[in-house]
């Protein structure tokens with residue numbers, strides 16, 4: 001198990017990162033996934049830390065209401081709900097949009113649900129694979145009909161999209177440093 005101090009430090013970093021305007025999925029991809037890769041934290045340890053983060057974040061207060069109203073305050077019970085029941089419940093919670101709901105389903109509950117965010121729209125529209133202004137569900141289907149239904153793959157895939165969109169395929173892209181330049185019709189935009 002990670003030391004309690006390390007978990008607290010990671011939670012603090014998550015809050016700061018989120019205060020800087022990053023979404024839940026980015027917080028997970030940028031801060032928590034490296035812990036698995038670099039420090040050998042298990043997926044269940046990551047999920048535990050992320051679940052705490054989700055539940056104590058101020059903007060998730062309505063989620064806490066859902067947790068107590070429908071699941072008796074048991075996080076394990078909420079996360080163990082079938083995805084086809086849990087997703088509508090999350091989407092029906094005030095302030096929870098599809099990106100947040102799917103971040104919870106993928107990162108906290110471990111369901112094979114692809115998360116679409118602004119980085120995904122920017123990178124894949126520049127690659128010429130999507131328009132970029134499609135509705136969320138349409139973009140999600142684009143990925144989920146082409147990738148195996150594997151939560152570990154979706155985790156890693158999204159983490160790489162975040163890294164590319166944050167560091168290279170920025171609003172002003174650094175195409176000279178991009179590993180996808182050879183296949184990208186918009187290189188040099």
Ligand code: SF4
Pocket residue numbers: 123126127168169170173174175178179180181184185186187188189
């Ligand atoms: S080549 Fe440029 S525009 Fe294309 S994906 Fe890379 S950074 Fe983005």
